[in-house]
Amino acid sequence: MEKTRAVTARPSPEAARDIPEATVARLPVYLRALTTLSEQGTSTCSSEELAGAAGVNSAKLRKDLSYLGSYGTRGVGYDVEYLRYQIAREIGVTQDWPVVIVGIGNLGQALANYSGFRSRGFRVVALLDADEARHDEVVAGLEVRPFSDLEQIVSDHAVAIGVIATPAVAAQDVADRMVACGITSILNFAPSVLSVPEQVDVRKVDLSIELQILAYHEQRKTQGAAS
Amino acid sequence: MEKTRAVTARPSPEAARDIPEATVARLPVYLRALTTLSEQGTSTCSSEELAGAAGVNSAKLRKDLSYLGSYGTRGVGYDVEYLRYQIAREIGVTQDWPVVIVGIGNLGQALANYSGFRSRGFRVVALLDADEARHDEVVAGLEVRPFSDLEQIVSDHAVAIGVIATPAVAAQDVADRMVACGITSILNFAPSVLSVPEQVDVRKVDLSIELQILAYHEQRKTQGAAS
DNA sequence: TAGATTGTTAATCGATTAACAATC
DNA sequence: TAGATTGTTAATCGATTAACAATC
Structure with missing residues (x-):
């Protein structure tokens, strides 16, 4: 009676392959909402409640x-x-997930200290910086090491995920070296566009772009009020 | 001969109102690519070149x-x-755009020091923190001030944009106070879902969500290799 | 004029949403 | 059984893309 896709009751890794990107991007949001509900002692919730906690509508959830x-469970x-x-x-x-952070400036230090990584399965195994003056400095309990240690660290810890927090001018070089070491x-x-092989995933977080998007909308609000 | 929308040669603020969100989010990327080209001494570029520099395809651009x-200019x-x-x-x-940052922990300090804001028209006018021990500390040339100064600062500097870099538990309170002061x-x-009035725009940057999205794809790459 | 490249069209693709049958 | 709520359908909406007429 069920449709073809749903017949495989426990979806095998193969079958589950086609989750839409927009859905993938929301799964961590649902995860966080469920963790919050759990900490509040809630043992059961409806799609309406969970959607509310996650900030989406229940149909989408x-x-x-x-x-x-x-x-x-229907009805429950x-x-x-x-x-x-x-x-x-x-x-x-x-x-x-072992993670390496390259570029230990203000932002790199903030990332190294961010407790939200550890609690979600990410473990920062090394901090690297090209600046010799920074080496042996200790940040978040880790010694800052030379960038040339990258290959050794990636292979020692089986690092698959790299974080780039360097100035724009260094970013492509760092990405190239990461890719060469097997980071995918x-x-x-x-703030730079990286070019990497197809099999490597890159996600970009750009603080000033986010502000600019806000500014665009803000400008129109104010204009609307003025005209 | 041209279509209705294009007839208004210089689009008035009113006419330009309906730029798709996906396009708005890419405009800052194009802006940055153009700035880079300009700094390299390029005075003219094709859609193909600019698209390359921005990391999109030329049709989309x-x-x-x-x-x-x-x-x-066609042909040029x-x-x-x-x-x-x-x-x-x-x-x-x-x-x-005057901006206020609330929550001067590691991340707040990194944001306060981020030079990319200033160069793009954003001016950090104040740093606020609820923790008394932090007051009078100087970060990025600004004194850290009590959160209760928010209203005064917003009105003195006509602040329209606020940045929240506090722990999750404080974020909704901060947002409420910001909204009450007129920040839109x-x-x-x-890492929390804010509820705000409809006319207020919120954008969210969540470091651990970005890593989780990468982990999802990473997991499947590895699985594919193993199975 | 011939070559180059824009701006626009139209087809396609993916995401969202309301509504409701299935079912606890 | 009656009430509640899921999981799915189908319609709608918005975004992407290739192709090409317009035009420099």
Whole structure:
């Protein structure tokens, strides 16, 4: 009676391959909302409640969850712990991800100290900086090491994810070296467009771009009031 | 002979109202690419070149620019300086935007020191923190002030944009106070869902969510290799 | 004029949403 | 059984892209 896609009750890794990007980007938001609910002692929630906590509408939430499987109970809702685990497993944060941060300026230090990484399965294994003057400095309990140690560290810790927090001018070089070492996922805070091989994923966080998007809308609000 | 929308040769603020969100989010990227080209001494570029520098395909670039007006020359390309100015004006970064940062921990300090804001029309006018122990500390040339000064500062400097870099638990309170003071755009670095009135824009930057999205894709790469 | 490149069209693709049948 | 809520459908909306007429 069920549709073809849903027939495989526990979706195998293969079957689950086609989760839309927009859904993938929201799964961590749901995960965080479930963690909050769990900490508040909530053991069951409806799609309406969870959607509220995550800041989306409930139709979208249910549609998103339907790509993972059927983890709810009609007429009842979702078991918070169970759903939390299923989403964590789907994202991959039930395992430990060693991460290396390159560029230990203000932002790099803030990232090294950010407790939100550790609690979500990410472990910062090394801090690297090209500036010799910074070496042996200790940040967040880790010694800052020369950039040339990258290869050794990546191979020692099986690092798959690299974070770039260098100035723009250095970012492409760092990315090239990361790729050469076998890193296949990069989070880039430098304001520059990286070119990498197809199999390497790059995500970009650009603080001033976010402000500019706000400014665009802000400008129109004010204009509207003036005209 | 031209279509209705394009008839208003210089689009008035009113006419330009309907730029798609996806396009708005890319305008700052084009602006940065044009600034780089300009600094390299390039005075003219084709959509192909600019698209390359911005990391998008040229069809998308031309489509995006078409929402602003006709700023290129067929057979020739775009004048780098002219296009740069037109996009800056459209975004609103030809004017000065006073910004206040609340929460001067590691991340708040990194933001306060980030030079990319100033060079793009954003001016940090005050740093606020609820922790008394931090007051009178000087960060990026600004004294850290009590959170209770918010209202005075917003009114003195006509602040329209606020940045939240506090722990999650404080973020909603800060947002409420900001809204009460008349701030209508918020950039939120705290890992929490803010609820604000409809007319207030909130953008969220969540470091650990970005890493989780990378982890999701990373997990599948590895799985694919193993299975 | 011939070559180059924009600005626009139209087709396609992916994301969102309301509504509701399925089912606890 | 009656009430509640999921999981899915189908319609709608918005974004992307290739192709090309317009035009420098």
